[in-house]
Amino acid sequence: MYADWPLLSLVIWTPIIGGILVLFAGDRDPSGARKIALVVSIATLLLTLPLYTQFNSGTHLMQFVERHEWIAAFNIEYYLGIDGISMPLILLTSFTTVVVIISAWEVIQYRVSQYMAAFLIMEGFMIGTFSALDSILFYIFFEAMLIPMFLVIGIWGGANRIYATIKFFLYTFIGSVLMLVALIYMYTRTGSFAIFDFHHLRLSMTEQVLIFLAFLVAFAVKVPMWPVHTWLPDAHVEAPTGGSVILAAIMLKIGGYGFLRFSLPITPDASAELDWLIITMSLTAVVYIGFVALVQRDMKKLIAYSSIAHMGFVTLGFFIVFRIMDSAHGEQGAALALEGGMVQMVSHGFISGAMFLCVGVMYDRMHSRQIADYGGVANTMPMFAAFMVFFAMANAGLPGTSGFVGEFMVILASFKASFWIAFLAALTLILGAAYTLWMVKRVVYGEIANDNVRALSDINKREFLFLAILALAVLGLGLWPDPLVDVMHATVDNLLNHIANSKL
Amino acid sequence: MTAEFIQPDLMPALPEMVMLGMTCLVLVVDLFLPQEKRGFTLLLTIVTLLLTIGAVVLVAPVTEVSSFGGSFVLDQLAVVLKIVVCAITVVVFVYSRDYLADHSIYKGEYYVLGLFATLGMMVMISAHSFLLVYLGLELLSLSLYSMIAFNRNSLRASESAMKYFVLGAMASGLLLYGISIFYGITGTLDITQLTVAINAESWNHPVALGFALTFIVVGLSFKLGAVPFHMWLPDVYQGAPTSVTLFIGTAPKIAGFAMAIRLLVDGLGDLSVDWSQMLMVLAIASMALGNVVAISQTNFKRMLAYSTISHVGFILLGILSATANGYASAMFYTITYTITSSVAFGVLLVLNRKGFEAENISDLSGLNNSNPWYAALLAIAMFSMAGVPPTVGFYAKLTVLQAVVQVDMVWLAIVAVLFSVIGLFYYLRIIKVMYFDEPIADQTTTIKEALDVKILLSANSLGLVFLGIFPSLLMAYCILAFS
Numbered sequence: 011m012y013a014d015w016p017l018l019s020l021v022i023w024t025p026i027i028g029g030i031l032v033l034f035a036g037d038r039d040p041s042g043a044r045k046i047a048l049v050v051s052i053a054t055l056l057l058t059l060p061l062y063t064q065f066n067s068g069t070h071l072m073q074f075v076e077r078h079e080w081i082a083a084f085n086i087e088y089y090l091g092i093d094g095i096s097m098p099l100i101l102l103t104s105f106t107t108v109v110v111i112i113s114a115w116e117v118i119q120y121r122v123s124q125y126m127a128a129f130l131i132m133e134g135f136m137i138g139t140f141s142a143l144d145s146i147l148f149y150i151f152f153e154a155m156l157i158p159m160f161l162v163i164g165i166w167g168g169a170n171r172i173y174a175t176i177k178f179f180l181y182t183f184i185g186s187v188l189m190l191v192a193l194i195y196m197y198t199r200t201g202s203f204a205i206f207d208f209h210h211l212r213l214s215m216t217e218q219v220l221i222f223l224a225f226l227v228a229f230a231v232k233v234p235m236w237p238v239h240t241w242l243p244d245a246h247v248e249a250p251t252g253g254s255v256i257l258a259a260i261m262l263k264i265g266g267y268g269f270l271r272f273s274l275p276i277t278p279d280a281s282a283e284l285d286w287l288i289i290t291m292s293l294t295a296v297v298y299i300g301f302v303a304l305v306q307r308d309m310k311k312l313i314a315y316s317s318i319a320h321m322g323f324v325t326l327g328f329f330i331v332f333r334i335m336d337s338a339h340g341e342q343g344a345a346l347a348l349e350g351g352m353v354q355m356v357s358h359g360f361i362s363g364a365m366f367l368c369v370g371v372m373y374d375r376m377h378s379r380q381i382a383d384y385g386g387v388a389n390t391m392p393m394f395a396a397f398m399v400f401f402a403m404a405n406a407g408l409p410g411t412s413g414f415v416g417e418f419m420v421i422l423a424s425f426k427a428s429f430w431i432a433f434l435a436a437l438t439l440i441l442g443a444a445y446t447l448w449m450v451k452r453v454v455y456g457e458i459a460n461d462n463v464r465a466l467s468d469i470n471k472r473e474f475l476f477l478a479i480l481a482l483a484v485l486g487l488g489l490w491p492d493p494l495v496d497v498m499h500a501t502v503d504n505l506l507n508h509i510a511n512s513k514l
Numbered sequence: 515m516t517a518e519f520i521q522p523d524l525m526p527a528l529p530e531m532v533m534l535g536m537t538c539l540v541l542v543v544d545l546f547l548p549q550e551k552r553g554f555t556l557l558l559t560i561v562t563l564l565l566t567i568g569a570v571v572l573v574a575p576v577t578e579v580s581s582f583g584g585s586f587v588l589d590q591l592a593v594v595l596k597i598v599v600c601a602i603t604v605v606v607f608v609y610s611r612d613y614l615a616d617h618s619i620y621k622g623e624y625y626v627l628g629l630f631a632t633l634g635m636m637v638m639i640s641a642h643s644f645l646l647v648y649l650g651l652e653l654l655s656l657s658l659y660s661m662i663a664f665n666r667n668s669l670r671a672s673e674s675a676m677k678y679f680v681l682g683a684m685a686s687g688l689l690l691y692g693i694s695i696f697y698g699i700t701g702t703l704d705i706t707q708l709t710v711a712i713n714a715e716s717w718n719h720p721v722a723l724g725f726a727l728t729f730i731v732v733g734l735s736f737k738l739g740a741v742p743f744h745m746w747l748p749d750v751y752q753g754a755p756t757s758v759t760l761f762i763g764t765a766p767k768i769a770g771f772a773m774a775i776r777l778l779v780d781g782l783g784d785l786s787v788d789w790s791q792m793l794m795v796l797a798i799a800s801m802a803l804g805n806v807v808a809i810s811q812t813n814f815k816r817m818l819a820y821s822t823i824s825h826v827g828f829i830l831l832g833i834l835s836a837t838a839n840g841y842a843s844a845m846f847y848t849i850t851y852t853i854t855s856s857v858a859f860g861v862l863l864v865l866n867r868k869g870f871e872a873e874n875i876s877d878l879s880g881l882n883n884s885n886p887w888y889a890a891l892l893a894i895a896m897f898s899m900a901g902v903p904p905t906v907g908f909y910a911k912l913t914v915l916q917a918v919v920q921v922d923m924v925w926l927a928i929v930a931v932l933f934s935v936i937g938l939f940y941y942l943r944i945i946k947v948m949y950f951d952e953p954i955a956d957q958t959t960t961i962k963e964a965l966d967v968k969i970l971l972s973a974n975s976l977g978l979v980f981l982g983i984f985p986s987l988l989m990a991y992c993i994l995a996f997s
Contacts, residue, residue, distance in 0.1 A: 080986075081909075081985055081986050081989070082986055082990075083913075083985075083989045083990065083993055084912075084913070084916065124886075146912070149903065150904055150908070153903045154903050154904050156902070157897060161945075161949060164945075164946060164949055164950040165882075165949055165950060171950065172946055172950050175950075176939070176942055176943075176946065179938070180935065180939060180942075183902075183935055183938055184935045187932070187934065187935055188928065188931065190912070190915070190931065191915065191919065191924065191931055194912070194915050194916050194919045194927065195919050197916065198916070198920050
């Protein structure tokens with residue numbers, strides 16, 4: 011019944027138009043703005059569900075395709091479609107937005123309509139990024155989402171928000187403009203901006219390396235990979251809770267998605283040639299940033315660094331495939347690595363979002379993010395403590411939670427490439443446990459540290475609602491990842507076939 | 515002796531004649547109007563401009579037509595640019611009304627001068643001989659000098675008018691010098707015949723041609739405000755009354771673009787190898803200096819002046835690629851830039867009140883609190899200038915970059931985008947000031963807003979997003995103009 015609907019367009023434009031409506035509702039009626047925003051976000055979530063239920067996981071071809079001429083002068087098309095890689099991320103986006111809107115319900119009192127509108131419009135742009143198959147359309151969504159995020163951090167952020175938000179915008183922008191030049195260059199070769207035409211464009215090694223580097227700057231900043239990660243801790247610390255959640259849960263994923271959609275298939279030879287670079291950067295993120303996280307005093311900063319470390323797993327999984335393919339039983343192991351990276355992205359979306367929400371819950375009561383200001387929270391907020399400990403365990407990669415699945419798959423696959431890579435990657439299981447659980451120990455357990463903690467009240471129904479939803483997601487994906495892994499099999503296999511063939 | 519007088523075809527020049535006639539009418543009618551009826555002069559001025567647009571549409575030819583012995587042409591390029599110039603001027607006059615009234619310069623002569631300046635631009639756009647180009651340029655410049663000094667009581671305005679006059683006269687002199695050398699080599703001032711003559715003569719006088727070309731390019735750069743001939747621009751932008759800055763910052767850019775096309779492309783297209791190298795240096799220097807110096811400005815008008823310089827660099831990028839595609843992209847860039855900057859100055863004009871001249875960046879503090887709608891309109895303009903999608907500024911940059919990459923100058927495209935990242939910083943700062951800073955104390959008074967200005971400004975700003983999503987509507991005409 012959905013076959014004839016322009017479902018992807020609906021999913022992209024419903025939140026954007028809804029956001030504009032919320033904006034016009036103005037600040038005269040904040041509760042109305044909240045309600046409209048919630049209705050719009052739930053409607054969008056419902057609209058994305060058919061993308062999963064009607065999805066044909068047996069094919070690698072693009073589904074729900076919409077293709078219309080748009081800017082004839084440069085052969086730019088309004089070209090949408092999804093495959094097994096983008097579909098889970100779209101669902102993650104619409105799911106997270108609902109959570110963010112619920113979480114902001116009473117917390118945000120200043121310019122409510124603008125806040126809600128920013129998140130709805132951002133949702134539309136992010137879904138657009140995941141479903142665009144024309145590179146200029148992709149780029150437009152990719153850049154446009156910076157505007158609402160810039161405003162979210164700058165208007166509702168903490169004390170040092172202006173520094174953080176301008177840094178965030180400039181970092182991301184500088185990366186993406188180089189990508190734009192690369193896209194234009196390939197356009198002059200193919201005469202079209204369609205991503206698939208780029209996939210089949212033959213490029214010499216020099217061209218590939220340069221294009222690969224242009225993409226690398228764009229996506230490495232977004233992921234973010236060491237050493238261009240420094241904007242992330244700043245942005246996370248200053249952003250309001252909702253902003254941190256969207257940043258960690260979805261925006262970072264766009265970088266990972268970009269590697270799969272652009273870098274690997276467009277420049278397979280350069281990717282194979284330069285995979286040492288990405289692997290080194292990823293392992294540095296996993297190990298070095300893990301140690302950096304250990305010494306943080308600010309909870310949000312700690313989670314931000316842990317995000318960088320976890321995203322290191324994603325990029326490791328994506329780029330280790332070339333080494334695995336060279337070894338025996340390559341195909342299977344490579345698929346495991348790619349799928350592991352994908353699972354890690356989705357899982358990290360849930361877990362990091364949940365962690366930031368937990369910090370937000372505490373921050374709303376105490377107005378402090380410093381670990382030292384807390385202690386013994388479990389005594390006054392038992393229900394909250396249960397959630398917090400659960401998410402911390404997931405963050406540390408406890409088997410049975412989604413955090414374990416992705417990391418395990420990537421480590422397992424890495425063993426086929428090299429023992430030492432796998433060994434370094436596996437260090438995260440220790441480091442992750444160390445920094446997360448140590449933080450939990452200092453914040454949640456122990457004696458009640460001070461009077462402020464003594465005065466804390468446990469989470470209310472609204473807070474229980476969004477934490478419980480996320481806990482179910484983390485647990486569900488941890489116990490039974492098949493529904494997620496199955497939908498991407500065909501796409502991942504096709505991608506591996508594609509990159510195994512040289513474009514030289 | 516029987517000199518035969520050939521009656522020229524007057525139809526192509528109908529818009530100019532309509533405008534000249536109506537301008538004289540405005541001048542006379544205004545003499546008999548008391549101050550409180552000044553609105554009628556404005557109305558008549560707008561009618562003049564709209565009638566001129568009507569005349570342009572009426573005489574719009576299918577193919578290029580020329581008249582007055584080939585020195586006046588009307589082609590697609592001229593039609594589009596003339597319509598844009600007149601339309602922008604209407605917008606400028608509407609935005610300026612309250613500002614002029616508040617600053618006691620709400621006088622009929624202002625509009626007459628503005629109309630003469632517009633006439634000069636239209637002549638420049640259609641000029642196909644060196645003489646006519648110069649005639650249009652001087653008509654424009656002389657009107658602008660007096661408009662800048664229109665507020666006799668303002669010392670700063672007089673100073674900047676003087677500065678503009680001296681430097682402008684020097685630029686005109688340089689341009690004339692270049693023209694005279696070309697005349698000496700080829701014996702003609704007509705651009706069509708010049709092309710033929712240069713083709714035949716280029717081997718005989720390579721040095722002289724290069725020499726003359728240099729002067730032409732320098733003169734052009736002065737008028738466009740390209741580095742290192744940009745000195746007048748920040749001072750004039752800052753010193754002139756904001757309403758005049760708005761005017762200078764918009765329509766004359768289009769005329770300047772037309773002049774560059776007529777002289778370099780139509781006339782000296784065979785020397786494109788030479789001038790495209792000169793323009794490359796100018797473009798890089800403009801983008802570098804404009805973007806970097808703009809960062810340290812505290813005066814909004816001055817910041818926009820440096821931003822203009824950097825945008826001129828981008829326009830030059832399109833021209834220097836020396837392909838039809840490149841010219842079309844430069845044209846698109848110029849038109850969309852003028853639309854964007856009319857929003858920026860328009861919002862600044864709205865913020866002006868009697869006795870308060872809003873011109874510093876700090877005057878915009880907390881605008882989102884006092885007036886979220888105008889803050890949003892200005893934010894759109896800033897994002898468009900920075901080239902962030904989905905505004906039209908992104909698409910304009912895309913077309914220019916594409917033209918540059920197409921002629922295998924990828925490195926130039928990379929230089930351009932890196933400078934635009936630097937530029938992004940100061941545009942973001944405006945948004946930061948409006949959205950993140952607390953309003954300053956005396957800003958709490960509400961803005962006096964005229965409904966027509968609000969509607970026009972909103973349409974103007976939202977048009978930037980609309981054109982960003984549907985750029986083909988304008989791009990098609992730009993491509994047509996150079997096909």
